[in-house]
Amino acid sequence: MIKNKWGFLRETSELARKAGIDKDTGIHRTGLDEYLKIIFPNIDDWVHDKTLGKINDINYRSRPDYRSESLKLIIEFDGLQHYTKPDIIEKDIRLTKVYED
Numbered sequence: 001m002i003k004n005k006w007g008f009l010r011e012t013s014e015l016a017r018k019a020g021i022d023k024d025t026g027i028h029r030t031g032l033d034e035y036l037k038i039i040f041p042n043i044d045d046w047v048h049d050k051t052l053g054k055i056n057d058i059n060y061r062s063r064p065d066y067r068s069e070s071l072k073l074i075i076e077f078d079g080l081q082h083y084t085k086p087d088i089i090e091k092d093i094r095l096t097k098v099y100e101d
Contacts, residue, residue, distance in 0.1 A: 005030040009031075009032040011034055012031045012033055016029035040071065045069055048066055049063050050063060051063050052098075
């Protein structure tokens with residue numbers, strides 16, 4: 001039985017600890033890295049916030065929040081600006097195409 005208390009999601013456990021308890025709800029925060037350990041218990045190759053580097057002779061500076069080579073999975077932890085600012089929306093669309101390739 002899992003005894004963790006899950007809280008509002010933050011990108012990392014460190015950021016969750018720094019943010020502390022939500023003043024409006026009294027609920028603590030939990031890092032996405034903790035969720036990933038539970039969701040994917042046998043995966044230990046998560047890379048956090050590191051550039052993609054060179055792919056197909058193109059050097060990418062993009063830094064996905066989390067990625068796993070073994071799962072071929074990229075997870076982005078996006079804030080409100082990713083859904084409300086046209087320039088960021090366009091950038092996210094371009095990056096999604098890169099990630100899918």
